[in-house]
Amino acid sequence: MDYSEAIAIADDVHWVGRYDPGRGLQCNAYLLHTQAGAVLIDPGSMGDFPVVFRKVLDLITPEDLRYVVVAHQDPDVVGSLPVIAEVAPEAEVVAHRETARLLEHIGLRIPIRAVPPEGGFLPLADRTLEFVATPFLHSPGAMATWDTATRSLFTGDLFGAVGAPWSLFAEGAFESQLTEWHEVYMASQQALVYSLDRLMQLDPERVCPQHGSVLVGDQVARANAHLRTLRCGIDRLVSA
Amino acid sequence: MNRLDRRRLLERALEAQCDASLSRLRAELLMETLAELGENKRTLQRDHDQLRRDAETIETQRQQLTELNQELELFSFGVAHDLRQPLVGARMLLQALPAGAACAAVDDALVEALDRIEGLLCLARLKSREFEVTTVDLSDLCERLVERQRQLSPDLRADVTIEAGLALRTDERVASLLFENLLSNAFRYGHADGKLALQVFSRPSVDGLVVGIADEGPGLSPELARRAFLPFHRAGGGGGGGGVGLGLALVDRAARRLGGAAWYEDRAGGGGCFLVRLPTAQP
Structure with a gap:
């Protein structure tokens, strides 16, 4: 698999992320092509921008980019937003209300559409994106994006993984890399179970996290079962 | 003081004069820049004040529009409710007339008007209905x-x-x-x-x-x-x-x-x- 190029992962969905063998945390960005324009999900850091946007421009023109959906406000997710706002002035950022509140401090020149905590929808002519809040995984305003057309769930940091080796599609026993990431970055087991219960109602065919690997088919159920058992974040604090 | 010393003295004086001129120039530039910055700051403050006033005006207008909208909804509900009865009456009277194309056309128009009224009443009732x-x-x-x-x-x-x-x-x-x-x-x-x-x-x-x-x-x-x-x-x-x-x-x-x-x-x-x-x- 040639990670230097955009890779189709479903109908009208491309991985446009950056694979850097020199770092343990890979950043996945995804591009959806719809009849109402293109949607870039989790564009990545400033350092990722040249690679991510070169792949985006291999598929669309900047004017075609209508929405940039961000799962939360961390620099590895939104670092490149100011530059994207300059080169794609037609685009609109979509973020959970609590994330939008923080993104306003970047001073973007493009509008930010705030998704209310109870969730929201973005009809795109031939498909609809549904946004589902995943509070405290790991940000208070984290959210997942559900693509009804391909049954793909874009989860940001949730279902993320860290470490080597890395492959775009999860292989073998991937659970340990999930553990390493979630134990540190997720707020608590309670927060995990709350959102997993809700997201699994969607019965996703694939899960596309911002870090780690894409999970397909029964890997989704395996990851769900594994994550529910993890004690993470504040669960791991031990008083002296 | 020999000729060489005088020359060195003159060179030092010249250098000092140059330094003083440069410093003066730098100071003038600095003052100009500060003045510009001050003016820019005042402009920004004016813009900021204007934006705040605009935001307050927009908020007031939004509240007025919300109230106006509520009044209009109540008004449309009242009008729709009051119009229904005479229209129903008109349809009944129409049935007493000899059937014909003109009567049928009037009846169609009355039915459409009653449909619209029913729709408006439904819209209004939706807001107030308890679950x-x-x-x-x-x-x-x-x-x-x-x-x-x-x-x-x-x-x-x-x-x-x-x-x-x-x-x-x-x-x-x-x-x-x-x-x-x-x-x-x-x-x-x-x-x-x-x-x-x-x-x-x-x-x-x-x-x-x-x-x-x-x-x-x-x-x-x-x-x-x-x-x-x-x-x-x-x-x-x-x-x-x-x-x-x-x-x-x-x-x-x-x-x-x-x-x-x-x-x-x-x-x-x-x-x-x-x-x-x-x-x-x-x-």
Whole structure:
């Protein structure tokens, strides 16, 4: 698999992320092509921008980019937003209300559409994106994006993984890399179970996290079962 | 002081003079820059003050518009309510006249006016209705509503498939109003060549259901899709199909009243698809 190029992962969905063998945390960005324009999900850091946007421009023109959906406000997710706002002035950022509140401090020149905590929808002519809040995984305003057309769930940091080796599609026993990431970055087991219960109602065919690997088919159920058992974040604090 | 010393002294004086001139120049530049910055700061402050005043004005206007909107809704409810009775009376009087084309045309116009009034009253009532939450069999509800639509459109060859087992805890009367209008819209506008192929299906959604009604009709242009749920915008663009342009506005209002949303998608392979997301009502 040639990670230097955009890779189709479903109908009208491309991985446009950056694979850097020199770092343990890979950043996945995804591009959806719809009849109402293109949607870039989790564009990545400033350092990722040249690679991510070169792949985006291999598929669309900047004017075609209508929405940039961000799962939360961390620099590895939104670092490149100011530059994207300059080169794609037609685009609109979509973020959970609590994330939008923080993104306003970047001073973007493009509008930010705030998704209310109870969730929201973005009809795109031939498909609809549904946004589902995943509070405290790991940000208070984290959210997942559900693509009804391909049954793909874009989860940001949730279902993320860290470490080597890395492959775009999860292989073998991937659970340990999930553990390493979630134990540190997720707020608590309670927060995990709350959102997993809700997201699994969607019965996703694939899960596309911002870090780690894409999970397909029964890997989704395996990851769900594994994550529910993890004690993470504040669960791991031990008083002296 | 010999000649060499005088020369060195002169050179030092010259250097000192140059340094002093440069310092003066730097100071002048600095002062100019500071003055510009000060002016810019004052301009920014003025802009900021103006923006704050604008924001306050907009907020005041928003509040006034909200109040005006509430008054208008009450007014339209009152007008609709008061108009219904004389129109019903006019229809009854019309029946006493000898039948003819003119009478039929007047009756059609009265029926359309009464339909509009009923729609406006429904819109107004939706806001004030209290919920009665039960487990609603949406499949059965849609079956019954489709049967009613079949009776209203006997010439239409309707092939309708309804997903079995659709059920949700919600308010049955509001849900019924919602699906009645969605299905009525499909029967009016979703057919092609006298044939209607309709599918009622569900998609999973977090803590609720997304229900779609897909047809193989002409679908909506992006412009119509954008305005389809506004009052008095006909999904068929005003041509054919009848209707008074309130059905989808009622769908939108009912979906929001139930805590959900309504929207339109193009159907894969041609046709249109109206979708509603309905959350499960909390006990």
